[in-house]
Amino acid sequence: MAQAKRRGMVHPLFLLLLLTTSLLISPSAAEIKTLTISSDSRPMILFEKFGFTRTGKASVAVSAVSVASSSASSAATPDPSSRLGFVLLSEESIVQISLDFQQKPNFCVLDSQYILFNFRDLSPPPSSSFNKTYPVISPNEYLLFFANCVPDASISMDVRTELFNVDTDGSKDYLSAGSTQLPSLYFVFSLSYFGFLGFWIYYCYHNRQSAHRIHLLMAGLLLMKALNLLCAAEDKHYVKVTGTPHGWDVLFYMFQFIRVVLLFTVIVLIGTGWSFLKPFLQEKEKKVLMIVIPLQVLANLASVVIGETGPFIKDWVTWNQVFLLVDIICCLAIIFPIVWSIRSLRETSKTDGKAARNLAKLQLFRQFYVVVIGYLYFTRIVVFALRTIAAYKYQWVSNAAEEIASLAFYFVMFYMFRPQERNEYFALDEEEEKEAEMALRDDEFDL
Template identity: 75%
Template sequence: MEDNNSRCSLILFMSLLLLLLLPFASAEIKNLKITADSRAMILFEKFGFTHTGNVLISVTEVTYSSSVSQPDPSRFGFFLLSDEALIRVLLEAEENPNFCVLDSHYIKLLFTFKDLLPQQSFNHSYPVTAPNEYSLYFANCAPESQVTMSVRTEIYNTDNGVKDYLPAGQTQLPMLYFLFSLAYFVFLGLWIHVSYTNKHSVHRIHLLMAGLLLSKALNLICAAEDKHYVKVTGTPHGWDVLFYIFQFLRVVLLFTVIVLIGTGWSFLKPFLQEKEKKVLMIVIPLQVLANLASVVIGETGPFIKDWVTWNQVFLLVDIVCCFAIIFPIVWSIRSLRETSKTDGKAARNLAKLTLFRQFYIVVIGYLYFTRIVVFALRTISAYKYQWVSNAAEETASLAFYLVIFYMFQPVEKNEYFVLDEEEEEAAEAALRDEEFEL
């Protein structure tokens, strides 16, 4: 029993860690199949409830067995648990060697397998009248036992009798994503206008940047439709497939554009060096893997056995890609610094050096904000205001796009390259000072 208790404590702790690390997808109507599963705890999903919440669970085709003895059906059950209560349950598990989470006073027990007898199936709706964010768990407190069952979950809040399948903190997301998609479509129109007006200054990178804006706008409109249909019906009606397609295109294009701009491709040189090609060859396959992990996380949920592994893959790949795209920018800055010492056009080289330094700062700021600040907002925000972290992330992304596109816009007289004689002399002096400091 102590071994079972330690397993339960470990899984509860891992659940707490994952609840902090990653927000869950919207609580769609889900049909799940559990086969010969021996886990002491299975986390199904997390949902923010209002005072008019409901949990409908249907369990069929239930079988369970143990290699030790005939299991007690009351040792298998479903329950709701808030993040605050989870910490208290962890303390209970540490203090009691015979602890079973189904006996805790801090959980909201829904039902046990004892309620299934004799038909071995169950279908019931439970009202949630205490507003909070709860996680839905299944517990197996029978030693060395395995469970097989089909589970259908339907979690929602009601507003004037109308079901809302999005958590309380995400119900604003359809409108939020729709407004940001409009902003990107307007942005794309302006970019096309600027490019057409200055078509003699358009490089191939500007076409990729236009493709990035289009994929971002389509990704957001699909996200808005996905969330809208989940909110109203509980299922995305295929919009999730389109969302993942444009999400993949958007992320790959974003990292590719950052790498290409960072190397100076199409601005400083018309070709890529071997080491820069290797960065692209690393980043793009990793983004494919990251998007695959994102699909598994979003479409399956934490109930699958490998969900933790896929989360770890997603986080690791994201970190590696973020580091990888920084190197080409650093290489360009170093190359420009060296060229500035020998090239006679000091002001032009200094302007390019300034440009790529600013680009480096903007990229670092964007990565820091979307990976750390947004995570902090998700962690500290009340469950009713989870949409704030989404709004902050999209606002930061839009600001990043605006700054980068302004810096590298296809205009004939770019501010970084239009310099008079006084600026040329000042640039030469600045380069001499920099060389002296180095």
């Protein structure tokens, strides 16, 4: 019987797992969400993560509530409606509740001071509904949970959440305190990329004799990046002022998909030397593209599921894991063509008698290899670290750092492989040939 009673309680390790998971969750765009929970027996269901200011408010409405019990112990629980409800927890309070549970084995999170309401507050059947807005007294980043402390009980209900901060003019801001700057941030960067695209078109036109097909793809990449950021700015703006994206999220995901596929394709094609060193791709290089592009389709599908649903769905963590795994595989895959080009240039230098040209190409691709590794490391590791350690009010800093790193990467990549009549990397003077041969021999010896 004791085991059955504890089955409905929240184990401290489960709470700590939720705390760890919350670190992986970006603050919610907090658009007004209406969702349906059906026969869910989880002891804790995470709905939103949101940064509140001193004027923050949390509105929760539930309706069509029904509770099903699968054992006699559930029916024997005194006043089970008091063991079902919503709580608003900061990361610090999750740790405190874990300690409380260790001291009191039968402790329920709804017994804590962090409760918003329990189901005793619901109107009587058949309506069984509740709707109330709560002011947030202490500004902080909070997680909105539904707690089920009834053993073997499953809950079905319709839930509407509305988390927001109130601006000085009385308007609602539905973006988290650390994300309210994002519309302006994304708009500024979109203008930067549109300017970059204009300059790139101008430069390619004036060097059209040296322009290759890869430069057209690079222009398309800039266009997709600019449109992606513009739609992100509009998406965040409408969420900020209305609580709904007004369809901009559809355009955002569409341009994001095209942009990411183009980015990985351009890196692979440049890494193989296509259009610079050779007019065609080898079979193994085609296989890399055939692997990367479908994986990016899967990654973007996972991104849509993550962004458009939320942690309340049962498979949300799985979709996050799929996204991270696919992203890692793609990042590793695009490195191989660059390594193959470096090896090929090293081998070619032994036979074709063009040591200076090959040394220049070898140096270029090595530099490109370092740039790609640096970009992937910064945007996957450093940005995540910034998002983790930054105060909740400054979460936008990690977004700014990611966009600055991306713009710097685009600029360096485009500069390195720009069209020009006399490429300093590919056309060195013959008098440097002997010196280059020595450098290549030393390089081979060092390796």
